[in-house]
Amino acid sequence: MNEETYQNISGILGNISKLLSDVSREEVNLLGENILSANRVFLAGAGRSGLILETFAMRLMHLGLDVHTAGHSTTPAAGRGDLVLIASGSGETSTVSAIARQANDQEVKICLITSSSNSTIAALADETICIPVGSTHSDREDSKKVLQPLGSPFEHSLFILLESLVTHLMQKTSVSEKEMARRHANLE
Numbered sequence: 001m002n003e004e005t006y007q008n009i010s011g012i013l014g015n016i017s018k019l020l021s022d023v024s025r026e027e028v029n030l031l032g033e034n035i036l037s038a039n040r041v042f043l044a045g046a047g048r049s050g051l052i053l054e055t056f057a058m059r060l061m062h063l064g065l066d067v068h069t070a071g072h073s074t075t076p077a078a079g080r081g082d083l084v085l086i087a088s089g090s091g092e093t094s095t096v097s098a099i100a101r102q103a104n105d106q107e108v109k110i111c112l113i114t115s116s117s118n119s120t121i122a123a124l125a126d127e128t129i130c131i132p133v134g135s136t137h138s139d140r141e142d143s144k145k146v147l148q149p150l151g152s153p154f155e156h157s158l159f160i161l162l163e164s165l166v167t168h169l170m171q172k173t174s175v176s177e178k179e180m181a182r183r184h185a186n187l188e
Contacts, residue, residue, distance in 0.1 A: 019157045027129045038083035044070040044099045045087040056162040062180035089154035091119020100124045
């Protein structure tokens with residue numbers, strides 16, 4: 001590995017650590033409680049944020065929760081008692097904003113993870129967790145310093161935050177890794 005690549009790794013990890021240290025622990029704990037108390041959990045995101053939510057959906061399924069990804073052909077109707085977890089760095093993604101409006105109309109609890117707590121989706125959300133990157137665009141001076149393009153600081157932090165939440169949920173539910181492995185896909 002060349003020195004520049006090593007420095008990039010070090011800078012990215014340092015940035016993720018800094019961003020996540022500024023996230024409200026109370027809000028993350030509340031998200032965990034909301035996930036465990038929901039009848040069903042629906043996840044909604046676009047682009048890379050949506051892909052990260054798919055990895056989280058897999059782990060929630062491994063925990064034995066009833067989880068669905070919005071927009072898939074097998075996703076059932078959401079209703080009262082369910083939770084929609086949305087990830088959108090900008091909080092303005094049009095397709096995800098439409099899902100938030102639909103969830104709001106159906107009286108579904110909405111939790112948003114974003115970098116913009118003053119956004120269209122945040123105004124609809126019951127709970128907002130802010131990963132304070134300031135902007136998800138590379139024209140920001142701070143994003144140039146950490147060598148991460150576009151929305152990468154938000155997306156990397158989102159992944160680590162959700163992976164850490166899985167560990168917390170494992171402890172809260174007393175579900176072991178062995179039990180989770182029994183639910184892992186076997187038609188691969």
